[in-house]
Amino acid sequence: MASAGSNAPLIGTSDEAPAPWKRAALGANLLSPAGDLGVTIFEEMTTLAVSTGAINLGQGFPDEDGPAEIKAAAQDAIAAGANQYAPGKGVPALREAVSAHQQRFYGLAPDPDNEVLVTTGATEAIAAALLAFVESGDEVLTFEPFYDSYGAIIGMAGAKHVTAPLLAPDFLPDLETLEEAFSSRTKIVLLNNPHNPTGAVFPRSVLARIVELAVRYDAIILSDEVYEHLTFGVPHMPVATLPGAAERTITISSAGKTFSFTGWKIGWLTGPAHLVAAVRTVKQFLTYSSGTPFQGAIAVGLGLPDSFYLGIAETLRQKRDVLAEGLRAAGFGVYNPSGTYFINVDTGPLGISDSVDLARRLPGLVGVAAIPVPVFCHPEGAERTRSLLRFAFCKKMDVLEEAAGRLATLKERL
CATH class of the missing domain: 3.90.1150.10 (Aspartate Aminotransferase, domain 1)
Incomplete structure (x- = not known):
């Protein structure tokens, strides 16, 4: 939402196609109806x-801050000289730790070499995936309310942002309305589970319906699961574990939410090799790599005990x-x-x-x-x-x- 006190209008005339940055601002609700850019x-x-x-x-x-042993691991890595570029797809120790984590908690076993990609936080993972797969005329379906960066990147990519409402008091979607939100132009279903800002954790019945519709319309499922370990009395269920989902799902998580190191900006995604390769192609021309000593430290964190x-x-x-x-x-x-x-x-x-x-x-x-x-x-x-x-x-x-x-x-x- 644009706040008061903005500068002069920045949107052009009605017959002028908005520049990518303007589409990003519109998608994130940063432009007033008059076209003023706000904070x-x-x-x-x-x-x-x-x-x-x-x-x-x-x-x-x-x-x-998060666990002292993770901070110590980063400090040790810096002192040991791990201060240059990491490999574009992430340091091997972290990719292996992500794979082991997925196996340990969910029974998934992504190949660390070609089915895991380390990113500069979950936000870059989402951006790189959207930019890899969508173009003008495509539709990206999210649930509403939605995290503001979703709208920004969808707009930047030139796609149409379609939403399915989450309804109080449980903030779950009406399944008939959800089906109506899909179309032949639905390229990606961007799922956020557990969900920000509502705090909802989607049950299996909702996830199964999302998968069923994604299969019907041949859509990619992009699942933002950064709050995967922050649930209360209900287990987190990755959508990739449901029948028919794994082959079309990219799962995203990060160190910021689980370990309380949001400033390190270490995220990752997992999925089928051909989808991960496409995202990596885009990602390598965004940041290429980041946070070499932090990547190794987060690998230590992913191995912490269940307690x-x-x-x-x-x-x-x-x-x-x-x-x-x-x-x-x-x-x-x-x-x-x-x-x-x-x-x-x-x-x-x-x-x-x-x-x-x-x-x-x-x-x-x-x-x-x-x-x-x-x-x-x-x-x-x-x-x-x-x-x-x-x-x-x-x-x-x-x-x-x-x-x-x-x-x-x-x-x-x-």
């Missing part, structure tokens, strides 16, 4: 949080519950997430229908910043989610406790 809602809310001294529960990044993975999910669940209590005390309708580190609320019980307006007032009202969900939607979806706010709970417990206390005063301050 992202994340930048706007962060600026508000800083200026008011508010606790920033808007942008989803942890406020503490680590169980522990991060349980700790996050406790944090979710602390924040949820404060949000309920504030008077919001709270949708408890099954995964990710985001919780959504409905402002309607407070008599407020415009979450964008409330998000801009909230830092000054109670000293907490959040993100309005409509910014993750096309216009129709924005109206459907008009009263929803997203809060991140990937913060230290004392920070969340303070935020919960501040939020509990909201009703009296309105």
Whole structure:
């Protein structure tokens, strides 16, 4: 969503084809109806949080580092001289660790040599895959609300962005509506599971329907699973494990969400060799490679025992519950997430229908910043989610406790 105070209009006349960067801005909701270029809602809310001294529960990044042994492995690698270009497809140790991880948790066994590709975070993996396979006239289907970079890259690639709504309270799709969203032009189904921003974890029945429709329309499934280990009481099920899916699915994950090293930007994708080769062809002309000492360190992390993975999910669940209590005390309708580190609320019980307006007032009202969900939607979806706010709970417990206390005063301050 473009914020106020933008510069002069940047969109050309109606008969002028938008430049790729303009299509990216349109796809990410960064252009106003008048064509003014604005900052992202994340930048706007962060600026508000800083200026008011508010606790920033808007942008989803942890406020503490991950495991010490992973940091030590990176430091050792730097000291040992692992500071030059990594191979374009990633250092062998990380590709082997990704393959072993997939086998250990899901029974999948991608070949480290030609079915695993290391990327500069999951965002590059998504971008390289979309740029590899879609062109003007193609359709890319995502679920809505959608992570903003999806719309940006779809627009940059010149494809049409089609959405299927996720419906409260469980934020799962209506399967008949989902089928209607497919067409003969559907080239890619971009799945995000567990889902940001809603926190939904798709059950097998939904995943099976996605696979069935992708097979019918011969679409590639691009599955963003970066929150795979951050689920609460429900197991994560990679779509590639379902019958008929593996041969058409590219699965994406990253170190940022699992290990809380978002600044390292180490991601990866797995899939059939011919699909991975196509993505690698594009990726090598984007960043080529990145983060050599970090890649080896993340390989160490992927080998951590099951207790680590169980522990991060349980700790996050406790944090979710602390924040949820404060949000309920504030008077919001709270949708408890099954995964990710985001919780959504409905402002309607407070008599407020415009979450964008409330998000801009909230830092000054109670000293907490959040993100309005409509910014993750096309216009129709924005109206459907008009009263929803997203809060991140990937913060230290004392920070969340303070935020919960501040939020509990909201009703009296309105």
